[in-house]
Amino acid sequence: MGAAYIEQVHDVTRLVPAGRVTTYGAIADFLTLGSARMVGWALFNSIRADDIPAHRVVNRRGELSGRNHFATPGLMQEKLEAEGVVVQDDRVRDFDRLFWSPTELLHQ
Numbered sequence: 548m549g550a551a552y553i554e555q556v557h558d559v560t561r562l563v564p565a566g567r568v569t570t571y572g573a574i575a576d577f578l579t580l581g582s583a584r585m586v587g588w589a590l591f592n593s594i595r596a597d598d599i600p601a602h603r604v605v606n607r608r609g610e611l612s613g614r615n616h617f618a619t620p621g622l623m624q625e626k627l628e629a630e631g632v633v634v635q636d637d638r639v640r641d642f643d644r645l646f647w648s649p650t651e652l653l654h655q
Contacts, residue, residue, distance in 0.1 A: 552581060556589035557596075559649050563603040566630045567647035568639055570607050577649035583607070591616055602626040609642030 559574050571583035571590075586604070593599040594616050602623045606612040614623040614637065624634045633640040 552578075552585070553589040553592075555580075556586050557593055557599050560590065560593075560599050560601060560604060562649065562652065563600055563647055565600075565603075566632060567645050568603050568605050568609070568627070568632065568642070569647050569649065571604055572607050573646075573648050573650075574604065577652075587613065594618075600626075603630075605639055605642075609639040609646075611637045611639075 555578055556574060559577060560569075563569050571586040574586045575581050575583050583606075590599070590601045590604060590613065594601050594613075595618070601613065602617070604613065611623050611627075611634065614620050617623050624637070627634055627639070632645060639645060
C-alpha cells in the first residue's frame with residue numbers, strides 16, 4: 548500500500564459529514580482500488596491526526612470495529628456521540644439512516 552493510496556483514503560475520510568458514518572468498504576469501493584482491510588490499515592496510523600475523522604468510519608454492520616485503535620476504547624464512541632450519533636453496544640443506532648456513501652460526491 549503506497550503513500551498515494553493512504554492519502555486518497557484520508558481525503559475521502561475528511562469528506563464524511565459530521566453526524567454521519569461511512570464504512571471501510573464504501574471507501575474502498577469508491578476508490579476502486581484495494582479492500583476494506585486496506586482502508587482500515589490506511590486509517591490506523593491516522594487515528595491521532597485531528598484533521599482525519601477516522602471515528603466516522605465503521606464496519607459494514609455499523610459496528611465500531613476500530614475502537615481499540617484509539618487512545619482509549621471509548622474515544623471513538625465519545626467522538627461520534629459529540630456529533631449526535633447514538634452508539635449502543637458498540638454499534639451505530641440508525642446506521643442505515645446515518646450512512647454516508649462517498650458516491651454521493653459524484654451526484655453533486
